[in-house]
Amino acid sequence: MTDTEHKKPKPKKLLFLNRRAPYGCSLPREALDAVLMASAFGQQVTLVFLDDGVFQLKKKQDPADIEMKNLSKTFAALEMYGVNEIYVEQASMQKRGLTLAQLLIPAQFIATQELSLMLEQQDQVLSF
Amino acid sequence: MTDTEHKKPKPKKLLFLNRRAPYGCSLPREALDAVLMASAFGQQVTLVFLDDGVFQLKKKQDPADIEMKNLSKTFAALEMYGVNEIYVEQASMQKRGLTLAQLLIPAQFIATQELSLMLEQQDQVLSF
Amino acid sequence: MILHTINRSPFGSSCLQSCLDVAAAGSAIILIEDAVYAALPNTQYTDQIAAALGKHKFYALDPDLKARGIHEATLDGIESVDYDGFVALCTEFSKVVSWY
Amino acid sequence: MILHTINRSPFGSSCLQSCLDVAAAGSAIILIEDAVYAALPNTQYTDQIAAALGKHKFYALDPDLKARGIHEATLDGIESVDYDGFVALCTEFSKVVSWY
Amino acid sequence: MIFSLTVYGAPFSNQCSDTAYQFASSLLKQGHSLHRVFFYHDGVYNGSVLATPPQDERNIQASWSQLAQQYDLDLVVCVAAGLRRGMLDETEADRYEQPAHNLASGFTLSGLGQMVEAAMVSDRMITFGA
Amino acid sequence: MIFSLTVYGAPFSNQCSDTAYQFASSLLKQGHSLHRVFFYHDGVYNGSVLATPPQDERNIQASWSQLAQQYDLDLVVCVAAGLRRGMLDETEADRYEQPAHNLASGFTLSGLGQMVEAAMVSDRMITFGA
Numbered sequence: 001m002t003d004t005e006h007k008k009p010k011p012k013k014l015l016f017l018n019r020r021a022p023y024g025c026s027l028p029r030e031a032l033d034a035v036l037m038a039s040a041f042g043q044q045v046t047l048v049f050l051d052d053g054v055f056q057l058k059k060k061q062d063p064a065d066i067e068m069k070n071l072s073k074t075f076a077a078l079e080m081y082g083v084n085e086i087y088v089e090q091a092s093m094q095k096r097g098l099t100l101a102q103l104l105i106p107a108q109f110i111a112t113q114e115l116s117l118m119l120e121q122q123d124q125v126l127s128f
Numbered sequence: 129m130t131d132t133e134h135k136k137p138k139p140k141k142l143l144f145l146n147r148r149a150p151y152g153c154s155l156p157r158e159a160l161d162a163v164l165m166a167s168a169f170g171q172q173v174t175l176v177f178l179d180d181g182v183f184q185l186k187k188k189q190d191p192a193d194i195e196m197k198n199l200s201k202t203f204a205a206l207e208m209y210g211v212n213e214i215y216v217e218q219a220s221m222q223k224r225g226l227t228l229a230q231l232l233i234p235a236q237f238i239a240t241q242e243l244s245l246m247l248e249q250q251d252q253v254l255s256f
Numbered sequence: 257m258i259l260h261t262i263n264r265s266p267f268g269s270s271c272l273q274s275c276l277d278v279a280a281a282g283s284a285i286i287l288i289e290d291a292v293y294a295a296l297p298n299t300q301y302t303d304q305i306a307a308a309l310g311k312h313k314f315y316a317l318d319p320d321l322k323a324r325g326i327h328e329a330t331l332d333g334i335e336s337v338d339y340d341g342f343v344a345l346c347t348e349f350s351k352v353v354s355w356y
Numbered sequence: 357m358i359l360h361t362i363n364r365s366p367f368g369s370s371c372l373q374s375c376l377d378v379a380a381a382g383s384a385i386i387l388i389e390d391a392v393y394a395a396l397p398n399t400q401y402t403d404q405i406a407a408a409l410g411k412h413k414f415y416a417l418d419p420d421l422k423a424r425g426i427h428e429a430t431l432d433g434i435e436s437v438d439y440d441g442f443v444a445l446c447t448e449f450s451k452v453v454s455w456y
Numbered sequence: 457m458i459f460s461l462t463v464y465g466a467p468f469s470n471q472c473s474d475t476a477y478q479f480a481s482s483l484l485k486q487g488h489s490l491h492r493v494f495f496y497h498d499g500v501y502n503g504s505v506l507a508t509p510p511q512d513e514r515n516i517q518a519s520w521s522q523l524a525q526q527y528d529l530d531l532v533v534c535v536a537a538g539l540r541r542g543m544l545d546e547t548e549a550d551r552y553e554q555p556a557h558n559l560a561s562g563f564t565l566s567g568l569g570q571m572v573e574a575a576m577v578s579d580r581m582i583t584f585g586a
Numbered sequence: 587m588i589f590s591l592t593v594y595g596a597p598f599s600n601q602c603s604d605t606a607y608q609f610a611s612s613l614l615k616q617g618h619s620l621h622r623v624f625f626y627h628d629g630v631y632n633g634s635v636l637a638t639p640p641q642d643e644r645n646i647q648a649s650w651s652q653l654a655q656q657y658d659l660d661l662v663v664c665v666a667a668g669l670r671r672g673m674l675d676e677t678e679a680d681r682y683e684q685p686a687h688n689l690a691s692g693f694t695l696s697g698l699g700q701m702v703e704a705a706m707v708s709d710r711m712i713t714f715g716a
Contacts, residue, residue, distance in 0.1 A: 065322055116379065153600055189425040255355065255356065263475070419608070439608045454713035541597075543636070
């Protein structure tokens with residue numbers, strides 16, 4: 001082990017909690033930038049979509065007519081950045097009539113109670 | 129009638145629809161500034177408090193500890209400005225457990241259906 | 257009659273509910289921005305919207321439906337319009353009331 | 357355990373509901389800014405909050421209660437704290453999750 | 457028909473500025489008249505000339521300024537709301553001895569009376585809220 | 587204990603900046619350490635030196651700058667979020683050939699890495715959202 005490695009702080013468990021629909025406000029996109037940065041810093045990143053946040057992963061987004069950039073492309077890049085822990089809360093999906101097949105990237109269902117536990121296991125939870 | 133009076137446009141019926149709680153966001157205060165201006169311009173102003181907007185009229189507000197200005201004082205000035213058409217929607221009050229006696233200025237109850245009619249009778253409705 | 261605009265998601269905000277409570281029969285409602293999610297079928301709010309379709313004509317802003325990937329399957333009875341159509345509606349109705 | 361903060365009125369936003377759904381038993385909730393209206397008695401949400409009092413310790417930020425004129429009558433079981441108390445709670449719980 | 461619009465949201469953060477801009481473009485293309493756009497609350501940030509989005513992204517301020525030039529529009533930033541939020545023209549910057557000003561060309565700072573006047577003379581007053 | 591805060595709302599418009607400021611003051615008075623305040627989304631407007639509220643009203647930017655001086659704080663405005671919204675320091679104004687800069691003293695423009703680093707080294711990371 002080199003000195004440099006000794007000095008490296010242990011990776012932290014950071015959970016990003018995304019609760020907003022895309023395009024109406026810029027938080028989803030800014031959250032995604034933060035996620036990529038956290039991953040670039042070698043942190044243990046978990047991404048959870050709750051409430052309207054699940055809409056961020058809806059397939060077939062095309063914001064050309066509202067002159068915004070498509071969030072979908074960045075989501076597709078998550079795997080490349082090594083972000084694999086991606087969850088959508090099951091009840092949020094059901095209330096919105098969404099199924100996993102309608103999502104643009106593979107995401108896992110998480111039950112509300114599992115999410116409660118998962119939050120407790122993090123070092124920090126960043127809400128967006 | 130003088131020439132000047134001839135040129136004056138007829139007063140318009142402007143309804144201000146206030147739906148936000150005070151202090152959490154600055155819209156209520158900015159709405160109030162607009163109301164006073166409309167009144168100064170001699171317009172026929174109606175003020176309606178709906179949803180969390182009814183909280184704007186709650187007695188005993190004291191924002192000293194959050195270092196903001198007390199909205200209550202400006203509401204007390206409304207009468208002086210000739211703004212007398214002040215309504216609180218009844219269902220909004222009930223859902224929040226509020227009674228007219230808890231309000232800092234005299235306001236009239238308006239039922240949801242009466243509000244529907246009132247909106248139709250305006251020249252413009254300005255939402256805050 | 258009034259054209260009501262709503263721009264918030266029905267799932268996160270009480271905007272749509274307030275508008276439905278207050279809007280007179282015969283007034284129209286246009287869903288814009290995040291409110292277009294109210295046009296989705298099979299949601300928590302579908303029954304309520306479907307019931308309101310008898311009382312109000314509903315429109316949804318197509319560029320917003322497209323942006324969010326939900327333009328292909330919206331509730332029957334909700335008409336898509338573009339910005340030109342939105343402007344046209346504002347001229348057809350005598351007044352516009354915004355819910356946000 | 358987690359300290360949850362909520363800053364939106366329960367009447368206009370689904371924030372409180374989402375937090376109540378997700379917060380584990382034993383975690384605490386502090387109502388700040390417009391969320392302090394959830395501390396009012398006799399409202400549409402009183403029963404729900406009262407029921408949740410058995411599962412979570414509730415706090416409300418006193419400067420926000422005072423600003424809104426509702427500090428004199430809040431639900432039994434909701435404890436008022438000032439900013440110092442808010443900071444102290446953040447140190448007592450192992451993590452803070454914000455709902456807004 | 458004579459329209460006036462009010463815009464309450466910050467650009468980029470909230471879609472309402474985009475919608476208002478698209479709406480304004482459309483009504484002008486259709487030959488309607490746009491009496492005024494009044495920027496209030498966080499809408500005042502629409503007038504910042506310092507907004508510097510990446511090249512491949514929309515620049516809402518620039519779009520408004522261009523539209524104003526093309527159609528000779530009256531884009532009014534509320535002076536009271538603007539001052540609180542750091543939106544200044546040269547006159548206000550001088551008056552308050554501030555080190556810079558940031559109001560883009562095509563926008564003017566003016567009072568709330570402009571909002572009321574717009575409501576008085578317009579056939580349709582439309583709020584784009586945030 | 588080491589705290590870091592993130593602030594997402596525009597000052598004056600939304601109370602979250604006020605709450606974050608009061609919270610920061612309180613934790614510092616209690617002897618805790620404040621590693622960083624990271625301003626993101628509309629929170630970036632907290633750093634505008636051009637904010638000119640009436641004399642009898644709070645000036646949130648000035649309060650932050652004063653607190654920063656008193657406690658040697660690291661107040662970081664996200665550069666990407668700030669550029670989009672017209673928050674520039676002298677360097678960025680020069681780089682993008684903008685006519686002015688408006689970042690108040692006590693604030694610095696820096697990248698999102700500062701937010702992640704704050705999450706890594708702080709005992710408590712607290713979001714003040716809008």
